[in-house]
Amino acid sequence: MAPVKNNAYGLGDTIVGPLLASMSEVSRLACVRVSEGLAMRTAGVRKPILNMSEVTEEEIEQLVRYDIEVTCWLDDSGDRIDRVAKRLGKPVPIHFFIDTGLNREGMPYTRALPWMKDLAGRPSVKVAGTYTMFIHDREHDKFQLKRFNQLIKDARNENIPLGLIHASPSFTTFYLPEARFDTVRSATALFGLYPDANAVSMADLKYVWKLRARIVRLQQLQPGETVGFGPNSQWINQRCLHYFQSAQPMAIQVLQ
Numbered sequence: 032m033a034p035v036k037n038n039a040y041g042l043g044d045t046i047v048g049p050l051l052a053s054m055s056e057v058s059r060l061a062c063v064r065v066s067e068g069l070a071m072r073t074a075g076v077r078k079p080i081l082n083m084s085e086v087t088e089e090e091i092e093q094l095v096r097y098d099i100e101v102t103c104w105l106d107d108s109g110d111r112i113d114r115v116a117k118r119l120g121k122p123v124p125i126h127f128f129i130d131t132g133l134n135r136e137g138m139p140y141t142r143a144l145p146w147m148k149d150l151a152g153r154p155s156v157k158v159a160g161t162y163t164m165f166i167h168d169r170e171h172d173k174f175q176l177k178r179f180n181q182l183i184k185d186a187r188n189e190n191i192p193l194g195l196i197h198a199s200p201s202f203t204t205f206y207l208p209e210a211r212f213d214t215v216r217s218a219t220a221l222f223g224l225y226p227d228a229n230a231v232s233m234a235d236l237k238y239v240w241k242l243r244a245r246i247v248r249l250q251q252l253q254p255g256e257t258v259g260f261g262p263n264s265q266w267i268n269q270r271c272l273h274y275f276q277s278a279q280p281m282a283i284q285v286l287q
Contacts, residue, residue, distance in 0.1 A: 032081070034199060034218035035071065036063040042222075042240060045074040051221070052076045057212060065090045068099040081126055083158065090117045095123055100159045104128040104138040109150050114129070125150065126160035127195065129182060131175040133164050140178050144185055151191045160195035161186075165210070167202040167226070176210050202226040205233055235245030 039047035046060070048071035051057045059079040062068045068080050081100045086113040094101050095115065103112070103125045112123045127147055132139030140148055140163075150156050163179045165172040179198060187194055196212040201220035203210050223238035225231050252258070 032059050032061050032214045033084070033161050033191040033221055034063075034216055034217045036061070036083075036218065038067070040222055040240070045070050048076045049074050052078045061216060064261045065093060068094060069097055071095045072099065076281065079159075079207065081270075083128070085128075087111075088115060091123060092118065095119055095121075100126055102128050103150065104130070104136060106146070108213075109153055109156070111152075113153060113155045121124045122157040123153055124157045124159040126162055127158070128163065129163045129179065131165075131182075132171065133161045133166055133175075133180040137163065140182050143182060144191075146190055147186055147191050158192040158194045160197065161193040162197045162216075165198065165200065165207075167168050167200070169206050172203055172207050172210070176207065179210075205230045 033051040035044050035048045035051065038044050044067045048060060052071075052075075054062060057078070059081065060071065060076060061081040061083050063069065063082070063084050065084075065086060067084060068082050071080060079100060079153045080098075081102065081140070083102050084092055085093065085102060085105055085108075091111060092102055092115045096119070099121055101112075101135075104127075108125075112125065116123050127143070128137045128148070129140050129143050139231045147161075150157050162244045163175065165175050183193065183196065189248070195214060197206065197214045197216055198212055199217070201224070204215045204217050204220065205226050220226070220234070220236060222240065223236045225236060237238040
């Protein structure tokens with residue numbers, strides 16, 4: 032699963048989404064805003080897309096109309112889905128989002144089982160997946176994984192459908208292979224970023240972006256002059272000027 036979130040980290044979801052969808056290694060995509068999912072569908076993405084944020088009833092309807100799967104974690108999710116499914120005349124594909132220790136979003140694992148059973152038993156619901164998020168700490172992630180595995184076991188004992196099981200972002204994909212389940216959600220790694228320095232030897236990643244800025248003003252200052260407010264700005268000025276002189280000599284010549 033390829034998360035294309037926050038406008039593909041600034042690269043453009045309508046550019047990156049279709050590019051990733053064209054790759055056989057990518058089975059599906061994900062986003063965190065309704066607008067991102069709709070934009071990728073409009074740009075021609077036909078593979079499954081999961082919206083990973085909790086949304087309003089109106090947004091659920093919009094997502095379903097664009098064949099985008101819906102994340103659920105709130106107590107009233109079932110009632111909202113019931114109303115949407117009734118209006119559209121078909122069930123809503125959902126993913127259970129379980130909080131196993133991030134304690135930021137998701138249905139807490141301690142009370143998730145009856146909630147999952149209730150949702151899965153509604154004719155308005157089609158369970159497409161189940162997932163959790165880790166905190167990106169190796170030891171704590173193992174603790175979360177133990178909780179998630181126990182919930183999966185309990186759900187299966189209750190004959191609760193789970194759909195596609197996924198949990199691993201880039202960090203966990205590298206360091207906790209037993210948490211890869213049916214698919215992984217590597218986001219930053221797809222863009223060439225390692226989770227930390229120790230992971231550099233584990234894969235050969237290539238950056239897909241460069242940070243660039245347009246020079247809007249360049250001024251040659253005399254020794255001892257300052258830039259901005261305060262007496263300490265002189266040192267900053269000298270360092271900045273030195274950087275531009277050493278790194279961009281041709282640009283300075285052209286602008287002068």
